[in-house]
Structure formats: C-alpha cells, structure tokens
Amino acid sequence: MGNVKSVKSSLSIAVLGVGKIGSVFAYQLARAGHRVTVIARPGSTRLQQLRRDNCIVLKTGERADVRIADALDEKTTYDLVIVTTLSHQIDGILPALERSQAKCFHFMFVNFNPERLTTALGKQRCSFGMPFVMANLDGQGRLIPTINPKQKTLHSEQRWVDLFEGAGIPSFMEPKMMLWLRCHVPMCIAFESAALMGQRRHGGVSWAQARAVARGMRGGFEILKGLGYDLYPQMKVRLASLPIFVVSLMLFFITRNTSMRELLAATGQNESRALIDEITNAAEQETGLATAVKAVLAVRPA
Numbered sequence: 581m582g583n584v585k586s587v588k589s590s591l592s593i594a595v596l597g598v599g600k601i602g603s604v605f606a607y608q609l610a611r612a613g614h615r616v617t618v619i620a621r622p623g624s625t626r627l628q629q630l631r632r633d634n635c636i637v638l639k640t641g642e643r644a645d646v647r648i649a650d651a652l653d654e655k656t657t658y659d660l661v662i663v664t665t666l667s668h669q670i671d672g673i674l675p676a677l678e679r680s681q682a683k684c685f686h687f688m689f690v691n692f693n694p695e696r697l698t699t700a701l702g703k704q705r706c707s708f709g710m711p712f713v714m715a716n717l718d719g720q721g722r723l724i725p726t727i728n729p730k731q732k733t734l735h736s737e738q739r740w741v742d743l744f745e746g747a748g749i750p751s752f753m754e755p756k757m758m759l760w761l762r763c764h765v766p767m768c769i770a771f772e773s774a775a776l777m778g779q780r781r782h783g784g785v786s787w788a789q790a791r792a793v794a795r796g797m798r799g800g801f802e803i804l805k806g807l808g809y810d811l812y813p814q815m816k817v818r819l820a821s822l823p824i825f826v827v828s829l830m831l832f833f834i835t836r837n838t839s840m841r842e843l844l845a846a847t848g849q850n851e852s853r854a855l856i857d858e859i860t861n862a863a864e865q866e867t868g869l870a871t872a873v874k875a876v877l878a879v880r881p882a
Contacts, residue, residue: 596664
C-alpha cells in the first residue's frame, strides 16, 4: 500500500460507490485520518459485506473504520463527496446530489459530457478526475488493492492531488481534465467492447472483431474532431493516427490476457453501451460523420 502521511486537518468525506476503486479510496483516506462515509447501493451484496465488518477490511486483515450508509445524507455538509459510479449511473443519483449540502463533488469516471454536471451542480462545486489504482474484492468482500507509484491518479484541482497524495495514492494535476476525459471515451469503448467480445468467445477476440473495434475507436476519435475538440493528450493523438492493422494487433493480444479481459469486461457491458450512445447521439446532427458513427455503433454491445 502507499505510504500514508498524517493530515493537518481531518475532512468529512463521502465515497459514493464502494466497489473496487471506491473501496481503495475510502480505505486510504480513512487510514490517513479523514472522517469517511461509504455509500453502497441499497440491498447490494457490497452493502451487506460492509455492514458485517463495520469497516473496510483488506485480505491481509488490516482495517479502516468508516461510516456505512445506503444513501447520501443530503443535509450533511461534507467537505467532499467522491463519486466513483459509472457515467451511465449518474442520472439515478443526480437529484440527490443537487439537493445535497456538500461543499464539493469530485467525479471520477470516464465522462463524455462533464459540463452537464457543472450545469446541474454549479461549476464551483464540481471537480473531475480519473483513477489509476487497481483492486479486487475476494468472495468475502475483503479488499486486495494495488497501488503503483508510477501510475498516478489524475485530478482537475491541486487540493485533491494533495489530499490523495497525503493518503498514499500517487496523484497528478491534469489542467485539461474535462477534455482528457472526453478524449478517453473512444479508447474506453474500444477496450471494453473488445474485452466483452473476448469473454463471449472464452478467450481473445477474433481478427475480424479486432479490426471492427479498431475502426470503432478510429471513428470515435473522428467524431471528437468533427465536433470541434482537439485530441488530448498527445498519446491520444498518436493512438488516433495509428494504422488500423496496428490497433487491431494490440486489441488482439490484449484480450488474450485473461485478467485484463475480465477486468475490462466486468463493467464494460453497460458503460461502453452508454458511452457509445452518448458520442453517436452528439454526432447525429453533424454532417460528414455518418461513416464514423456507423463504425462506432458496429461495436455497441447487444
């Protein structure tokens, strides 16, 4: 685990969505001395596990005390609410966020349209990020985290970089975070769609499937450019310019890594479908994007 530094002041933090990533954040922040409330879906297995242990427990037995809830207390003035749900789940919780007295919301998921959140909740209360930690939960709900010091979680504000760094989570400030998230959508769609195809084959994707997904990713980048967005960061520019053959080869071999395929497929069904719908709907009224839209829709999970 990352090294945890003592904090100058304890913050009141809620973590909405306590799956693998949310559990890592809650565990590390609680161990750093912050007052953490974790909010899991009512009736879920995860909520039952948390209430059974009354804390977050590592598989090694280490524990972090947290408060456990099945809904966001809208009257509590949390210093920060970290939202780790997926983008297609946000509509279900947005009304509660709008009524909440929390000071700030930090959204940490791939997001094609982050502006709708700033419009609903106020620009001053919204910040954005992208997790770069990995974790698993065993059958008993014990957390198995992996924090790589070379893989830094991204944040749009320096104060949250400092908060996460102080909790042992390597972090970095990304000044163009909203654009970064939007430009990550084609890549997310491609990897999740390919992983789902591979799972259905009980192995990696076929070469024909790899080529179709590679064309879908290219189409996603073309849509972004057609909508007037610059591709960002430079890695996405290079990825968008790679020959279809090279991207296909990359997908072909990545989906043959069982752990990577299973990780991406676990949430890919609904997330990739929702992101595909968002990006193609945004392109419907634009001329010259019909081919790109068709390529993206071709990899939409059934």
